Amino acid sequence: MRAVWPDTEVTEVETVAGSPRRTRLLEVAYRVVMRRAPVLYGVAYDVLRRRPRVAAVFQRLGAPATARALRPVLRRHAPDLVVCTYPVTSGGLALLRRRGELTARTVAVVTDAAVHPFWVWPDVDETWTMLDAAADAVRELAPDAAVRVVPPAVDPRFTPAPPPAREVGHPGLTVLVTGGSLAFGRLDAVVDAVLAAGDGVRAVVLCGRHEALRQALAARRDPRVRALGWTDAVPAEMAAADVVVTTGGGMIASEALAVGRPLLFVTPVRGHGRACAAALAAAGLALVCPRPADATRVVADLLADPARREGLAAAARGFSGRDLDGELAALARRTV
Structure with a gap:
């Protein structure tokens, strides 16, 4: 964004859950579950993906706390545009948008190839996916959602590279x-x-x-x-x-x-x-x-x-x- 919009002030807010404490708790819980009980994580992910109504219950339960944590940040910066790359945080933005507390344009960027219901928040202005099939999945969950298929944003150091040169003695x-x-x-x-x-x-x-x-x-x-x-x-x-x-x-x-x-x-x-x-x-x-x-x-x-x-x-x-x-x-x- 800084490269495309040189006259724009871009502020990055590093959080996934709306507050440092919740962010740290989520990080630790994720790491422990993935290390010790990956089957549990997989079952929960798949159940919520296949039952979006159940996922919606958890979305409604989690969004208010995230919205409370985001409210002072948004008031301090008064942005014209908010781009979010994490589904939990998008939920807080969506709730503030629905309540009329956030007038900035909001974009939820799905950073994975597959769409989980937690990525889908109808109250954000736009949802960006990287695949057509993912966009279709968003529309199934939220028929009125404004969805755009956009290439993923990566660090500019990841650029197309020619095939690596073969070393002498290593043709493999x-x-x-x-x-x-x-x-x-x-x-x-x-x-x-x-x-x-x-x-x-x-x-x-x-x-x-x-x-x-x-x-x-x-x-x-x-x-x-x-x-x-x-x-x-x-x-x-x-x-x-x-x-x-x-x-x-x-x-x-x-x-x-x-x-x-x-x-x-x-x-x-x-x-x-x-x-x-x-x-x-x-x-x-x-x-x-x-x-x-x-x-x-x-x-x-x-x-x-x-x-x-x-x-x-x-x-x-x-x-x-x-x-x-x-x-x-x-x-x-x-x-x-």
């Missing part, structure tokens, strides 16, 4: 493996499955904040594995990879597509991971490997078939090459 594949910032899923098993595809395969593993995983992989002393902790070099690592493997989806999937890399979901985590994987696979933008053995087979196929790799890369480039700047310019015209 470099596979970037990630489970998000917290390295969700059995990444050790995923790495084993990737390496089993052939001697020419190497794995670069983004362990994020999962230091125990990084140490365990480093202790193997396998020259084919490079395990990284928390790093700001993800754009460069992704550009240097031939294939991106993820267990979670979300932003990492959008970033891989922005760079133009074939995207594989391997044993995607329950809930949003599986939903994102299914949505991108249906759009022809990813391959899904439900079991580690499937990953071994698919990576071996990609190693042997450069044309297939290029087909996936071309689909990624086509998806990410849409005009986000044009959409932002149009949003500015709708706002003033």
Whole structure:
């Protein structure tokens, strides 16, 4: 936004639940559940996704607290436009809009490929999705919603990159493996499955904040594995990879597509991971490997078939090459 609207004051508010305390509580609860009881998270996600009326009850219960926390922030800044990238916060904005307390134009940006009912708030002015199928899902839940299909916004460092140069003595594949910032899923098993595809395969593993995983992989002393902790070099690592493997989806999937890399979901985590994987696979933008053995087979196929790799890369480039700047310019015209 700052690049497209140079004369505009843009303020970022870093919160997911409306207040620092609730934000921290939500972060801890999410991490614990995903580590200790991922099945519970997946069941809850799927039940609410399939029963939007039940989801609506929880939406109504949560929105007032978020609205109370957002009210002083909005009064302080008096914005003309509010763009929200988290569904819980969008709920607070929607409630304030419905009550007439917020006159600014509001946009809810769905940052995942799949739409959950928690993303849908009819009282916001616009809902942005990245896929046509996701837009259709929003309209099913809220027939009067104003929905636009817009390319996802990613860090500008994630730009289309040429295929990585082949190193002397390494004609194979470099596979970037990630489970998000917290390295969700059995990444050790995923790495084993990737390496089993052939001697020419190497794995670069983004362990994020999962230091125990990084140490365990480093202790193997396998020259084919490079395990990284928390790093700001993800754009460069992704550009240097031939294939991106993820267990979670979300932003990492959008970033891989922005760079133009074939995207594989391997044993995607329950809930949003599986939903994102299914949505991108249906759009022809990813391959899904439900079991580690499937990953071994698919990576071996990609190693042997450069044309297939290029087909996936071309689909990624086509998806990410849409005009986000044009959409932002149009949003500015709708706002003033």
